[in-house]
Amino acid sequence: MRAAADTKAPADQPNAASLVPVGGNSHPQSGILPTASVLPPIVGFPIPKGMTFAPRALRLAYAASSCAVLVLGACQSHKPLPVEVRESVPAAQVRHDPDAVPAWMAEPLSWEKLQRIETWQATEGPRASHEWRVEAELELNRGRAEYARRDLAASRSKGVAPEASVSTRLATARVGFVAVMSDMKATPGQRRRAEESIKTCDALLSDLRRTASGPAFAVVERSTWGARNPVLADLDKNRAPYRRITVHHSAMPNPVPLDGTLKASCEGVRQVQSSHMDGRGYGDIGYHYVIDPYGRVFEGRQMQWQGAHANKENNIQNIGVCLLGNFETQRPAGPALEALERVLGALRGQHKIPLNRVYLHGEFRGTECPGENLAAWVRRYRGVDRLDPESASLPSTAAARRPAATEKKPMASAGAPKSTKPPAKATPKSNTAKPMPK
Secondary structure, eight states, rough: OOHHHHHHEEEHOTTTTTTTOOOOOOOTTTTEEEEEEEEEOOOTOOOGGGGGGGHHHHHHHHHHHHHHHHHHHHEEEEEEEOHHHHSSSSSGGGGTTTTOGGHHHHHHHHHHHHHHHHHHHHHGGGGHHHHHHHHHHOOOOOOOOOOOHHHHHHHHHHHHOOOOOHHHHHHHHHHHHHHHHTTTSOOOEEEEEEEEHHHHHHHHHHHHHHHHHHHSOOOOOOOHHHHOOOOOOGGGBBBSOOEEEEEEEEEOOOOOOSSSSSHHHHHHHHHHHHHIIIIIISSOOOOOOEOOOTTTTTEOOOOOBOOOSSSSGGTTTEEEEEEESSSSSSOOHHHHHHHHHHHHHHHHHTTTGGGGGGGGGGGGOOOTTTOOOHHHHHHHHTTTTSSSGGGGGSSOOOOOOHHHHHHHSSSGGGOOSSSSSSSSSSOOOOOEEEEEEE
């Protein structure tokens, strides 16, 4: 009876898909489990037919491992479609990862990169994370500021005024950095970089303003050539617009040998400054600009101070420009004359000084300065061999102080009269500068 009941047990049980039998050891002859208890099935998870009457531990292990596979598969993050697949899928069905690194991040600085950033901001940017949108703003405006810096440096090296676009670019970049600084969602690192970039823009804008208000030519600054600190008590403020320029030569008794190096020329300019401050009691070097034979222009006395180069009241509203050398005994070098022409043109343009107000030092007092060889070039440059008619109204009448040396040795090409009186009519040769042949 017992054996018969055991053999009928499987047929009396419910369907294996709805109830899973559990129990103790299998029958020694049939290998079937007792039917004393059953385990409800896992919802939605079918038990394979072959596992219906497997041992309970084996069935549970199979179910657990299968569930783990399903859970892990459901939790796996979505991977972006390959490029070739994305191109064939409608844009509306392509998923955009807001944390994806923009392609322009790895590119070196170029105008094309800045254009791509602007395009990204208008297209993909709105779907990107806020951090990447801030990064795009930083990268774009850092590029604008860098190109403005390069343009400003190039303008100064060429001796020309920077274009208006440089100022506009810097102002635009600064506005962008301020926006990042005020964005509370920006990271601390982004805000710190924005703050540093604002300082850079401010420095460049300040430099741009100095360039706009100063000469449009490159200079070797006082700190570079080792200028001594001026004695401010011995300097006079320039209180009116400059209206004339006077050209000089240094003509030092024992000049520093100049070998073409910046070091030697700096020493030569320091020698002139020491001669003025220690030998004449000036508060600083007397000239506003000094030019070496190689065309370098050195910053002398700063323009806010009246010069000390044309004797007392003649220094008023008078810019002093000096060439290193003695041009009674030597000819000015070609690069020096080219630099002089560039400096005179820039100063005249900035201060609206006409050609006939470019003077020789000897036209203000009895001196051979700037030497006949340089004086001839200046006469040809200004195209006249007489002083400005308004010179009689200057604090000191220049015509009365013209040295005999200059009058006795006129240059035929300049058309200088042999009389001590100015000619009634100027005889201009040209309105353009003609450097002396090398």
